[in-house]
Amino acid sequence: MPFALSDELERELERIRARYPNAMAACIPTLHLCQDANHGWVSDEVIQFVATRLGLSPAHVKGVVTFYSLFNEERPGKHQVWVCRTLSCALRGSGSLLEHCEKKLGIRSGETTKDGKITLRTAECLASCGSGPVMQVDKTYHEGLTPARVDEILDRLLAD
């Protein structure tokens, strides 16, 4: 089925385009808009949609999608969890934290739980180094984490 945006998101797309002197510059924000509207991933249909709307070649859009780590080329779980693994967080225990998440969810980093609820990944420095260990859940940061706090967060996501 071809991908389409709701009327409201179509208006948002117009607002995005109006910010830039040309259509190509709207490519990344438009991809975010569409990815959010498409269960968190950029399908071939989304690429086609963005290319047509912005007058770009699908190859250009595909090239952009593959460059950036936050565009998903496969459908992720309902919730996405990123544990920062970089040095400042590692010094504050992010290694154990990631292991804790893996054990609790029964998956390895990079995988999605069987029920499709959670995709677990590592992130590189999230600009929250002073409050490590840090984890991003969808669009929210959780900082200064303890195993108990992580359990609480993951349980809530699993129940959702």
Place this chain on the structure above:
Amino acid sequence: MIKRTEYLSKNYGKPEGWSLATYEAGGGYKSAKKALGMSREAVVEEMKKAHIRGRGGAGFDAGTKWSFMPKESKKPHYLVVNADEGEPGTFKDRTIMEQNPHALVEGCVIGCRGIGANAAYIFVRDELHLAKARLWGAIEEARAKGYLGARPFGVDYPVEVYVHTGAGAYICGEETALLNSLEGRRGEPRLKPPFPAQVGAFGCPTTVNNVETIAIAPTVFELGGDAFSQLSELHPLNDGGVRLFGVSGHVERPGIYECAVGLTLRELIYELGGGILGGRELLAVIPGGSSCPVHRADEIVSLPKDDRFAPWQGKSLLDLPLGVDTFRSAGSMLGTCCAIVLSDAVDPVLATHNLIKFYKHESCGQCTPCREGCGWIERILDKVVHGTATLDELDQITEIASNITGNTICAFGDGAAQPMLSFVSKFRPAFEDYVRTGGKSQTRTLEA
């Protein structure tokens, strides 16, 4: 010397501290109004007097950078604010965007005036959703009051400010990669020249500045450039004003502390940071983001024979004021002024291993020495930590890293090589120990 200040951080942590009402109660937007009433040249001159060394890591003088923009051109000019904040250990710009967004918006008005631009794009990494929301909120509040738009403060000088979002790529913090990303392309750095001041965003003259560089501009116009510069102990070295210092890792009180330039690492770690976590000893510190060389706790500085550096000659590196030229002259790098602290509970080999994974993951892959070199070093370090590397391979790390340095399109390559070269040379016995005992003798970890 510790001299705490509150120009940027006054309202941090206060309820609604980010609102226009709070900002204006503290005198906000008077500087933008003032700057719009000045000539473009006068704005640049004032900025030059402030001696703001770019807060994004390279330390280039902000006013001088503004002066590189063409005096006359038929094309539009752009101000692009670098809010990609991805350098490991660096978390200062985020505090400005989340807790004092109006300072950045006001700074954009001043910056646009200084470089002859009518539009500013703030390039924020995607993950910082709260920062983006606060910035858009601030932009809307300012526009509603007539501080942005066609006639800000009634002056016939249009200024628009937009938030642009990245999509997860550390390399987009490099200014030309950032421009490609802003234009809707893959975030690959461009060859220089041409420099952004000639051919930047959308083929037009562009200035790229760090968030903090722009957000401090209102303070410059409030105090006057010279008075601002003099707040710094390093004013005689043309390193002026105040800045945000960060400290993370093994200290009791990690965080962001605003102080006059002139602070030392010892003060940052032991006084502001509350000392080493769990009362342990300091093993090493990376002064300003992971791309700077690491320093051992016992390093002594040897500075060029120059009167200006005389006071610190032969002293501990921990007592050298954190400045662009002081650190460069001492063979280090100031970077973003956000230090990463390693206690003596840390295994420096594991720290090196952690860092190469970052650089391997983030190399954009355009240059062979960087793309392949980071991969080769990663594979050797994998072997080191698994206890299967040889002494020859330790030397290869140094050789590969040296071959990256200076042979790439952008400074990422040097940034990846610096930590490798410094960790391996300064902690050689720990690396050799892994080789000799197959890693079994190591009791230290990364976590303390």
